[in-house]
Amino acid sequence: MAVDEVAEQEFVDQKKKTSSEDEKRRKKIVPGSLMKAMIRSGGGTAKPADGDQVIFHCTIRTLDGVIVESTRSDYGSKGNPIRHVLGKSKMILGLLEGIPTMLRGEVAMVLMLILLDFFHLIPVGTFKMKPELHYGEVDCPVAVSESFPKNDDLNFEIELIDFFKIKARNINFNVIYTQGIKFECILAIYRFIDIFYTLMSSTGCDVLMTVLKVISDDLGVVKKVINEGQGWEMPREPYEVKAWIAAKAGDGKMILSLTQEPFFFTFGKAEVPKGLEMGIGTMTRGEKAILYVTNCYLTQSPFMPVVDGFDEIHFEVELVHFTQVKSVRDMLGDGRLIKRRIHDGRGVNSKLKFKLAGLWDSEFPMDCPLHDSLLSVHYKGMLLDEEMTVFYDTRIDNNGQPLEFSSGEGLVPEGLEMCVRLMLPGEIALVTCPPDYAYDKFARPANVPEGAHIQWEIELLGFEMPKDWAGLSFKNIMDEVEKIKGTGNRLFKEGKFELAKAKYEKASLLMDEIMLLDIENCNSTILPMICNLQVLREYNHVNPQNDEEGKVFLNSRNLLQLNVAACYLKVGECRKSIETCNKVLDANPVHVKALYRRGMAYMSAGDFEEARMDFTKMISIDKSSEPDATAALLKLTQKEQEVERKARKQFKGLFDKKPGEIAEVDVVREDQNPKDENHEGGDWTEADGEEVEGIRDAAAAPPPVGLLSQFGPVGRRLFRALGLQKCSIL
Template identity: 60%
Template sequence: MDAAEQNHLLPKKKKSETEDDKRRKRIVAGSLLKAVVRPGGGDSSPKDADQIIYHCTVRTLDGVVVESTRSECGGRGLPIRDVLGKSKMILGLLEGIPTMHKGEISMFKMKPEMHYAEKDCPVSAPGNFPKDDELHFEIELLDFAKAKIASDDLGVIKKILNEGEGWESPREPYEVKAWISAKSGDGQVILAPKEEPYFFTFGTSEVPKGLEIGIGTMARKEKAVIYVRKQYLTESPLMHIAQDLEEVHFEVELVHFIQVRDMLGDGRLIKRRIRDGRGEFPMDCPLQDSRLSIHYRGMLLNEDKTVFYDSRIENGDQPLEFSSGEGLVPEGFEMCTRLMLPGEIALVTCPPDYAYDKFPRPPGVPKGAHVQWEIELLGFETPRDWTGLDFQSIMNEAENIRSTGNRLFKEGKFELAKAKYEKVLREFNHVNPQDDDEGKVFGDARNMLHLNVAACLLKLGEWRKSLETCNKVLEAKPGHAKGLYRRGMAYMAGGEYKDARNDFNMMIKVDKSSEADATAALLKLKQKEQEAESKARKQFKGLFDKKPGEITEVGSEIREETRTIEEVDETKDNDGDDEETQEEENTATVSTERKRKWSEKAWPILKNVMVQIGIQLCVALLGVYIFQFVSARFT
């Protein structure tokens, strides 16, 4: 039995019951009757998630029209557009329309509970509608098709006419070229096709909001009708929106779009694709560190667009080759080339801090210059796959990458260096040494890489992560001298001086040859401690060199101020006792006011004390002060 047969025999998961399913269960036999007036065409009928377009005329049983969408029956002539399973519909139509074919006209006789008299009906009855009567609903199913819901409120829905190519869709700030025409809901042309496709930039309100939402779901060369309701019909340069328009049907053919990427999210580093490349984005891009072959032309963003380099001229038409991830080109340049396809040409606009302010500047490029590169990616070679390599070849590859990381570290490019070390560590997860000798070589190499990562983290100011990385080495080999050294440096960076000293002293015990490094580290540690002590002494300067009398005098000031406050409070209390007619609410207000004034007078003195003698002494003095104050109040 093959897998397909086994899957067929497995019990199918029960589909969760929807609200519409629960409503259908309440249908009583005879409450909904159907009579076909005119048969439709084809064998298919609408299903859940299909958009249905239909005319509806409601009549009483004696033929009086209650309401209609048809103009000949007093309606506006606009058909109803719903999505089965998504739109709110009366129960009779929810059950009846899925039995119809395209072009069919049928009469549905409905009991009140099948239309607006249904319990908890999700649709409100129109004004003066006889919802308690049995009625005839004449339905003409004009069209139905699979719908792409572009907005949750069903204000923008797309019907695909011709499938497009690829999976990518335009989004902000892509540049779009499309054929666009439009009709009102009743079929009147409000935007005729132009002689040339319309060109606009996504996210700049150059087309109505709903149209942009719909186009944002399309693929290249796709053709579709986008139904946009009133709330999404915003004014734009494309067309004027009349006030009485309820909805517009846009017919769109997406000719092309140019991928435009805001690489930093702030509009400073922009990559604009000029010519499409080969393959699928992003699967066929050099996302990983690769060997790239390119041609490029560099220009200053001045009035003359001065060209400061052209590889086809300067390099004798030979392409420039470099390995990504090694800091060999400006950061903005590399960020953009990683998102290119072979054969693609892109125009990159770059700010100074991602161009040449942090990279050796070519002749003719001033400091702080914004630049533009026109880059053509000719091709790239992915890194060598380690699968199937023997152990020695793997270790040679690892050493080459580690050496590159060491160079980047010396150049101060710590993030790039860390990425190189971490890349090898990831590859090491799939390496299995075959004997003890290989195991020792492999273990030593892995420990060294972890410590290299720890050094990068320390340079990047992440001492806790550096500490954790060192612990990976010391858990495997507790007496690893370099591991102790690196962890000690991490402790020192974090101000954990005692732990740092322990690690440096342990270095000397486990490896006498590391004594010189440990001694130098201990000397540096002592300097750090002295600096910290000196800094603390400066912060508390003057707090503990007061004479006892001076501190006592400060306390006397507090007591004197306290007595003054107490006298004022007592006077106010006495005044309050003389007024026998004072109400309880006023008494509470006066009491609150006394407390506020007392705190206003006491706080400046307390603040001075805190500044003079520091928090710890202040807490003790405050306790004495409170005790004296309470004693004075109740004696």
């Protein structure tokens, strides 16, 4: 999920683990061994809890009043308070237990004694504590110098300045959207939280409105939001950023004041300290926040040449605006595939508003090549090594002739085509490409090593626009259909469905509202799925003039729908394959091939009864399909038996365990295929030979599915929630 789930889960897991260790330490505390008295009362009713960041001053004295250590500037320190996260940071046991009892602004005295003397008079405002509860604790997580008097009685004076809720990092909405999560759902959640806090505050409840967000796992960069921003997009390399920035030292001393104009810098160019850039990268347009950055993230930069001598700096930032550098495009949004324009082309740049809750728009060239365009380019390919070794140059290795290819057919590396589609005629661009978008998934030249990062210098000479189907005769249209369908079948045989899987939803959007297409994020490898969908869309222009043409038209459209279903099934999208087959069956309920393909999709999805009904119905409709239906039913029976066998093996002995014992689950790995996984009975091809040979067989054998997926979404989530694939009898 664009929520940064992995980072947040790691944060939660670490917190749970640390909390469990702290609970074991707390068991060392016995009644009467820890007492607190208040010197100055605090405000409000809320108290810190595990997971909160606490900010406090601490002064340690001996019983004679000699100061051992202090965070206060009055006693020679820099005045920087201590920041800890309860339940996560390493703390002495006395503070771990005592601070959660304090209110915001409260001052308390903690007296830590070596001996537990119940006859000793306890001063007002003190904690009485055994040595095991402070630095004398066995395996104390907080190290002190050898000269520190950890075996002496010590007074700890604590002032709780503030505390905040901690949240693991910001939500990266850029990633969320690309993974298909509804942005409206995220907005609804946030609006609910805002309404909840507003209602609670209006009733007089003490609600912590401020939430700290962890930017780095070591708490070196933490953000406190003052005013929420607008939208969901956040700056990233190579965006140009404009922001108001002020800086204070940890003791409150002003380091940098606000200037008359916002500070302007380019993301990723080390023009601001590293921690500041990390924090700004989590902010949205208009957001105002305080970024707490420790010295390990304070790098020298033009914005702040001198950073030595500061333990921590507080940056007050208001993000005014950010835009993507027009001559530089981050094609993937992660900085790996970068297109840099080094010579402008001929054409028109126009703004296309791609609405997502009205929050974002993008600029792209209108006169760029569309899919199925014939492109003519010169390019030079170089390895990103010290010598920038040239491995191919069309001007030298192709007798000076440019490379001509049709876009959308997988004829060039994916990264190269993605960038060419955003170029204007005459434009020259420099493209830096990672291996997975260069030659790791494409025919690799002999002089290009595996895993090599590539740089291309590309010049788009020109391109031919795709044909306009409007006004063409029925015969000409059907000829074009055959050409595009042939391309889709070729790509299917080449096994390029995985590259198309993430683009299916975007392809569907393209078919419905092509002018709303997010050109910048669209993948250039459209593959068989998109080829078939393009033809289906263009059928809107087709008007058969007689019954014969109508029959040809319907048969061809159904065939394309079934090929689309085969693509979905091949990449494991069983439900979408079923939905596509339903479109054919809605128009023709006795379409035998659609029943067969839907039955195979049902079987892959684990819906065995539905699959059996489709295969049985095939036989009742068309006796000639009985061999294929019988073979499918046999495979279905084998699948059911295999699932049952795996389930018995997996849960064998599980319920023989005593309560609380852990039973190892024999999980069947997803890359373990049954021996008959690719076996299909019968040879089924279109009577007119139009369907690509083997497409039905290929569709019937989608990527192997693990055992957990046989139990449906709810079952899968349940098993995974147990952790490490283990089950516990409670």
